[in-house]
Amino acid sequence: MAPRRERPxxxxxxxxxxxxxxxxxxPNLEGRAVRVGTLWEERPAALIFLRHYG
Amino acid sequence: MKDQAxxxxxxxxxxQGSLEQGRDYDRTHGKxxxxxxxxxxxxxxxxxxxxxxASTLGPRSALASIRAASRGFVQSTTQGDxxxxxxxxxxxxxxxxxxxxxxxxxxxxxxxxTVLAKLAEAxxxxxxxxxx
Numbered sequence: 001m002a003p004r005r006e007r008p009x010x011x012x013x014x015x016x017x018x019x020x021x022x023x024x025x026x027p028n029l030e031g032r033a034v035r036v037g038t039l040w041e042e043r044p045a046a047l048i049f050l051r052h053y054g
Numbered sequence: 055m056k057d058q059a060x061x062x063x064x065x066x067x068x069x070q071g072s073l074e075q076g077r078d079y080d081r082t083h084g085k086x087x088x089x090x091x092x093x094x095x096x097x098x099x100x101x102x103x104x105x106x107x108a109s110t111l112g113p114r115s116a117l118a119s120i121r122a123a124s125r126g127f128v129q130s131t132t133q134g135d136x137x138x139x140x141x142x143x144x145x146x147x148x149x150x151x152x153x154x155x156x157x158x159x160x161x162x163x164x165x166x167x168t169v170l171a172k173l174a175e176a177x178x179x180x181x182x183x184x185x186x
């Protein structure tokens with residue numbers, strides 16, 4: 001089977017989009033609210049957005 | 055994967071569905087990775103991720119499903135919005151994007167090796183805000 005090609009990345013989101021994303025609060029699995037922007041305040045972050053659970 | 059990622063930065067799974075569905079996914083697929091639950095798909099909208107019937111049920115999705123099944127991955131019952139696609143975002147500390155990908159169809163996602171490589175790149179680049 002041929003190796004999978006690396007997907008061409010989309011255009012990077014501009015600062016206002018990152019700021020808006022960072023302001024969103026979501027619960028972690030313990031139900032505690034986490035402001036998304038705290039994930040990259042001090043360390044690099046990789047966010048994987050699932051299509052759905054299951 | 056978890057240990058490799060933790061040495062580089064924060065690797066977080068964001069899912070759309072209920073908190074209970076997120077916990078169930080974590081038990082079956084999560085591998086101990088940090089996870090957030092976005093029931094209202096707010097982050098998906100902010101990042102402009104694809105949503106639609108064609109991207110979910112088209113021929114590329116079917117092909118990806120067959121490819122996944124050949125590797126032993128069989129999808130169970132869908133939990134969450136079945137027509138929502140996801141993606142991947144990697145940022146340096148401070149919020150500068152290093153990698154961004156919007157899934158175009160079901161089964162189209164960034165492989166783990168690329169995510170870890172981009173996270174390592176983000177760690178090398180150091181801090182910086184997102185470009186305006």
